[in-house]
Amino acid sequence: MKRNIDLNEITDGRFYLLDDMVRADCRDCVGCSKCCHEMVDTILLDPLDCFRLSMALSCSFDDLITGEKIELELIDGIILPHLKFQQNTGCCPFLNHLGRCDIHAFRPGFCRMFPLGRYYSKRTFCYILQTKECPKPRTKTKVSKWIDTVLLPQNQKFINDWHYFLEDLENQLLSCPPETVRQAQLYLLHTFYRTAYSVSDKIPETAEAAFYQEFYKRFEKAQALLV
Ligand code: SF4
Numbered sequence: 001m002k003r004n005i006d007l008n009e010i011t012d013g014r015f016y017l018l019d020d021m022v023r024a025d026c027r028d029c030v031g032c033s034k035c036c037h038e039m040v041d042t043i044l045l046d047p048l049d050c051f052r053l054s055m056a057l058s059c060s061f062d063d064l065i066t067g068e069k070i071e072l073e074l075i076d077g078i079i080l081p082h083l084k085f086q087q088n089t090g091c092c093p094f095l096n097h098l099g100r101c102d103i104h105a106f107r108p109g110f111c112r113m114f115p116l117g118r119y120y121s122k123r124t125f126c127y128i129l130q131t132k133e134c135p136k137p138r139t140k141t142k143v144s145k146w147i148d149t150v151l152l153p154q155n156q157k158f159i160n161d162w163h164y165f166l167e168d169l170e171n172q173l174l175s176c177p178p179e180t181v182r183q184a185q186l187y188l189l190h191t192f193y194r195t196a197y198s199v200s201d202k203i204p205e206t207a208e209a210a211f212y213q214e215f216y217k218r219f220e221k222a223q224a225l226l227v
């Protein structure tokens, strides 16, 4: 999701890399679940996020939609899934009655890094600290520790590849006829989200290593076909 914002208004003005220390550690969020409310359609899900959710709930991508955990939306010309926050309560569907995340080990990438965000520029990305989002007193921690992600080098490559693939595709679709746009949107959804990743192991390192392997087979084909 593209956002036109003044970074100085919402961040501390710094860019962070994995080895940098950042004031993001809110001490396990004890007593707070602010960022699990009222996020509406902003927690976008990449294929790894949906793979993790399917693992957590032992269900398919389509089950996540029919179970009202996620929904699809047209974002910058591409159909993408996001967490479906409940209309009546404004809560994330995975927030339990104790105010904790029911799928903590499988939570999406956006939730892992909050209150950090990603800043993309020149075919790469770094992290920013959003200073107005988390009200808790926070201590310093290493970015790599805070984002709590296994297989970090593969993960960072995946995040970057997926982002710029979508960006290239969005730009390309701007000049395509509506029927071609529709076909590309459905192809993307089918290839990267609806078609299950044949991974049975639930140990995060093994499962995600297998995910990346299968993702990149599909990615190479999609790149050749779409971009
Ligand atoms: S707003 Fe901060 S403390 Fe509250 S749940 Fe989010 S990250 Fe945790």
Ligand code: SF4
Pocket (backbone or CB within 6 Å): 035, 036, 037, 092, 093, 094, 095, 096, 100, 101, 102, 103, 104, 107, 108, 111
């Ligand atoms: S998935 Fe978990 S951490 Fe993310 S918004 Fe929902 S309850 Fe909060």
